[in-house]
Amino acid sequence: MTKTVTTTPYNDQKPGTSGLRKKVPVFQQKNYAENFIQSIFDSLDGFNGETLVIGGDGRYYNREVIQIAIKMAAANGFGRVLVGRGGILSTPAASNVIRKYKAFGGIVLSASHNPGGPTEDFGIKYNIGNGGPAPEKVTDAIYARTKTIDSYKIADVADINLDSEGSQDVEGMEVVVIDPVADYAELMEQLFDFGAIRRLLSSGFRIVFDAMSAVTGPYAKEILENRLGAAKGSVLNFIPLPDFGGHHPDPNLVHARALYEEMMGDNAPDFGAASDGDGDRNLIIGKGIFVTPSDSLAMLAANAQLAPGYSKGLAGIARSMPTSAAADRVAEKLGIGIYETPTGWKFFGNLMDAGLVTICGEESAGTGSNHVREKDGLWAVLLWLNILAVRQDSVQEIARQHWMIYGRNYYSRHDYEEVDSAAANGLVDALRAQLSTLPGKNFGALKVATADDFSYNDPVDKSVSNNQGIRILFEGGSRVVFRLSGTGTSGATLRVYIERYEPDSSRHDIDTQEALADLIAVADEIAGIKERTGRTEPSVIT
Structure with a gap:
């Protein structure tokens, strides 16, 4: 049965660059999450009978809001929902699922690199049909609706089982619980030379990946250890926890200090990396060298053609305005376009959809390409490994040679x-x-x-x-x-x-x-x- 619930607006539901983010107790207020989700639906047209993707980074309150979103999607007329098993979908994986299955859009529950837990952060973001974050005209419409909303629709049914893959029915809407990793891993195999990376990892080349008790853990475990043959134990903290183990899941030199110190030590692995709460950011550290996100963007762009998915070259490069101009010099040498945008991945979506750029990056540890419409932490790690496998140089050698050429x-x-x-x-x-x-x-x-x-x-x-x-x-x-x-x-x-x-x-x-x-x-x-x-x-x- 579908019911309409009377509600009153909250005055603090303006989405930021990555959706609405507040502390968990704020979202736990009566009708708070429901108001925002209904405002999303009220700002969209043409989704009756269409597919909606729902998933999140596993942080505290993730499962509860997923159940709310599924019931509201059914009441508002969606025909199908795809949801990751356990409520898990990394942000780039969600983008891929939206694109692969031609969904109308998606609701991504995440506060990215912010802490999680009963008194920490939570977020709701809407992604459009290209898999990318909603543009400003959509988020502006959502915010306008939050200020006048007076009711929301929800199916009055029991919670669905999120832990078993397969199809369930909610008031005539099909809910399909999917493997959150499979589609993403398949895409990575199409982009990168897994054979070359396997040979590198079987040669004694050692890697360590810190998933920071966040969403990338299952993806990194499956791809790096199971498919590419990295030594068991190479992926650390691979079980997503609602409070990220009490740690701050931001892959920088403060919150991933232990990884940095290991990589600077005498017996350091050859390659170290980390990802964040929702899987869209990355940290790259070679033996004895930290690669800044700005430099990583430039170095990946300069060497991308070594990976099968980019062998035909790049259409262009885009960077956020605060990101260093290192990528500009690569674009100039390659004779391709360089685009400087505001901070926020949504600004790259138009450029990628128009075929103007292939690789994009932000100084805040986000790098990605036109394979999805979100930044992608594990993608950056795999591209680095592909480059290392082909060039047979260390991270430090690649960096120094890059600076010699470009400054x-x-x-x-x-x-x-x-x-x-x-x-x-x-x-x-x-x-x-x-x-x-x-x-x-x-x-x-x-x-x-x-x-x-x-x-x-x-x-x-x-x-x-x-x-x-x-x-x-x-x-x-x-x-x-x-x-x-x-x-x-x-x-x-x-x-x-x-x-x-x-x-x-x-x-x-x-x-x-x-x-x-x-x-x-x-x-x-x-x-x-x-x-x-x-x-x-x-x-x-x-």
Whole structure:
């Protein structure tokens, strides 16, 4: 039986760059999740009888909201739901399932790299039929509906069994519980030379992959150990846990410190990697060398043709504006397009759908290609392994040879987390107010060339996105970027991106923070970070 439930709006359901993210107790409020899910459906047209994909990263409250979403999909007229066994689907796997089975769209339950648990983070994101995150026109419509919603529809039935594969019926709608890994693993076998990677791994080449007790565990276990023959135990923390084992599932040098220290040790494996809560981010570390996400994007793009899925070359490369310009130099040498977009993977979807780009990346540890419409952590790991297998060079050798050819972009991101929102917004407002006065100013040896608030004109749909980050560019190619993140759930996160281009190979061994020291000081001088936020140092440096 389907029932209509009267409800009242919540005033805090504006989706960010990756859907709606709040603490679990917020989502547990009466009708909170239901309101948002109904607002998604109310903002869409033409889905009657169509297929909806539902899955999540296994974090706390995942199963409960999946049951709600299934019952609401049935009541709203969907014809079929595909859901991962146990409620599990990594974000890139969900994108693949949407595309492979030509679904109308999908609901992805995740807060990405944020912590999980009874008082931690949860999220709901809608993905459209191309498998990618909903564009702004859709999320704007969803938000508008959340402010006026007065009822929602839901099937009044028992919960379905999420742990057994097969078909079940909910009020005439078919619910199919699928293997969450199989379709994704099949796609990876089409893109990469599994034979070459198997030979590499059987030659004594050692890898370690930290799944961080998050969603990538079952995928990495099946692909790296079962299909590619990595030694048993190569995949660590491979069982997804609702609280990620009490850890922060963000694959950076702070939260994956143990992996970093192992890779810098005397008896380090040859290759180390990690992924995040929902499987769309990656960390790449070679023996004795950390590869920044910006450099990883550039190096993968420069070598992608070594993998069967990219043997015909790349159509183009896209990067988010805060990501370093290392990929630009690869695109220039390859004679292909380079596109600079705002932060948020949804901006890459139009470019990929139009055939303009093949590989995309963000400095926040996200890399991917046109095989899906989300960033993909395990994909990046497999492409690295394919390149290593073909080139027979170490990660360190590949990096050094790359810098010799293209120069090195010293790059770092300083995150000031959970800053008072008013203070963070005041800082950004003050920066905007002085943009017109900065060009021509000297700060020690640094002279400001240009300063602006980045705006993006989408070359495909002609949409315009303003206020996407404040850029201060110095003569000689150095730059500082300031941006407030939309992925947190408490206060504001101020991100400061610092970059210096160094073409001189004799200066490629300087410590990154040392190489950027003068730019870091100037960033604080211009923005007044210490004065306005009270923070004397970043929460996280990557």
